[in-house]
Amino acid sequence: MRDIRVSSLAEAVDGIRDGMTILISGFGNAGIPVELIHAVIDQGAKDLTIVCNNAGSGRTDIAGLLAAGRVRKVICSYPKSSGAVVFERLYAAGRIELELVPQGTLSERMRAAGAGVGGFYTPTGAGTRLAEGKEVRHLNGRDHVLEMPLKGDVALIKAERADRWGNLTYNLAARNFAPTMAMAADLTIVQARRIVELGALDPETIVTPSIFVDRLIEVPNPEPAGRP
Amino acid sequence: MTLTREQLAARVAADVPDGAFVNLGIGLPTLVANFVPADREVIYHSENGILGMGPAPKKGEENPDLINASKQYVTLMPGAAIVHHTDAFAMIRGGHIDLALLGALQVSATGDLANWTTSPNLLMPGVGGGMDLAVGAARVWALMEHNTRDGQPKILECCTLPLTAARVVDRIYTNLAVIDVTEDGLVVREMAPGLDFAELQRRTGATLTLANDWRAIGLSA
Numbered sequence: 003m004r005d006i007r008v009s010s011l012a013e014a015v016d017g018i019r020d021g022m023t024i025l026i027s028g029f030g031n032a033g034i035p036v037e038l039i040h041a042v043i044d045q046g047a048k049d050l051t052i053v054c055n056n057a058g059s060g061r062t063d064i065a066g067l068l069a070a071g072r073v074r075k076v077i078c079s080y081p082k083s084s085g086a087v088v089f090e091r092l093y094a095a096g097r098i099e100l101e102l103v104p105q106g107t108l109s110e111r112m113r114a115a116g117a118g119v120g121g122f123y124t125p126t127g128a129g130t131r132l133a134e135g136k137e138v139r140h141l142n143g144r145d146h147v148l149e150m151p152l153k154g155d156v157a158l159i160k161a162e163r164a165d166r167w168g169n170l171t172y173n174l175a176a177r178n179f180a181p182t183m184a185m186a187a188d189l190t191i192v193q194a195r196r197i198v199e200l201g202a203l204d205p206e207t208i209v210t211p212s213i214f215v216d217r218l219i220e221v222p223n224p225e226p227a228g229r230p
Numbered sequence: 231m232t233l234t235r236e237q238l239a240a241r242v243a244a245d246v247p248d249g250a251f252v253n254l255g256i257g258l259p260t261l262v263a264n265f266v267p268a269d270r271e272v273i274y275h276s277e278n279g280i281l282g283m284g285p286a287p288k289k290g291e292e293n294p295d296l297i298n299a300s301k302q303y304v305t306l307m308p309g310a311a312i313v314h315h316t317d318a319f320a321m322i323r324g325g326h327i328d329l330a331l332l333g334a335l336q337v338s339a340t341g342d343l344a345n346w347t348t349s350p351n352l353l354m355p356g357v358g359g360g361m362d363l364a365v366g367a368a369r370v371w372a373l374m375e376h377n378t379r380d381g382q383p384k385i386l387e388c389c390t391l392p393l394t395a396a397r398v399v400d401r402i403y404t405n406l407a408v409i410d411v412t413e414d415g416l417v418v419r420e421m422a423p424g425l426d427f428a429e430l431q432r433r434t435g436a437t438l439t440l441a442n443d444w445r446a447i448g449l450s451a
Contacts, residue, residue, distance in 0.1 A: 030301035106319030106362035129396040176295040181314040
């Protein structure tokens, strides 16, 4: 029998070790797995690399992880959202590393990792500062940059509904990076607002199938992200 | 004379085709949606997974899980679809978006676009989806003030700011002119009412050609 439910947030994030790469779902404050991130803060792993579209805002969740000094490097497309004060201060002080990736390339690199693709060529970024040091090939009349897969040791995901196998649905634009990240990590940990009976999710509407999910915890009333 | 931001947005809106899939960049491009004629059905794409994005919600009806690329609250049009990020960017990178309207800091005579950082040293950079849109959309229109606040030209032979993408801009709309980027260089299609070509050229950092059938920009806003 497959039942990936765990009984606590601490159990959900058990085994995350220093130096790991963690993919974190969300775009702006939509889809950020706040409670799982707080569990990582409590758990204590440090020297982390986090992959997320934005570098947190306010003082909680991602910004809280940064402020706690647990993050060595951020890989993202847009770290300077309004309210990204914690990241800005760390970056200005030279205390955090930044790898800036065009947003579509960020997502596609994770998709490649999840789908077993060893790398891909894209015209995005060709001829710009973000292609410096990367292999370029002229394909179909256009310069393309070689981009490598981006794999996570762990993915932290926020979902709307789930079943005990780990099938997931999301809520509106809070879906964003989650389905791609779920397939791109060795250990995918999900907080869902509601866990329903197996079979209750319409197979036509399951967005992330259970094969990509490893641990599941119900968080019925998640806190909003990016609080001061 | 020069166009106001609203007049410029209205001028661009007049050219947005009926039935098109369109991505609006942050700032001035977002304003364009307010001026698209009501009898035109335009399907707006947002990079964070919305196809068929509607206007801002009424006060009290905001949903924190329904935001646009600028993290502002939005709504869904009837017919809207929600997709995940990789699919939202496949729409962009795969050439499925008919038209991207992008704000610009500089555009070159060959259609190079610089719109992501004013800092040559990339101090505190953030790129978002700008490079993907500039490269992937079937057509790219750049919207900007013709000159910087201190009067420097923003249309140049070569961009001096870090590039977003090379040779991607098809058309430039400014508060002074509508300019096509062609194989034969920059061709002025329209000028602000009362502006003469010599003055436009003086305020531009690249060689312009005035189209034989040029006309004054029609003002509806």
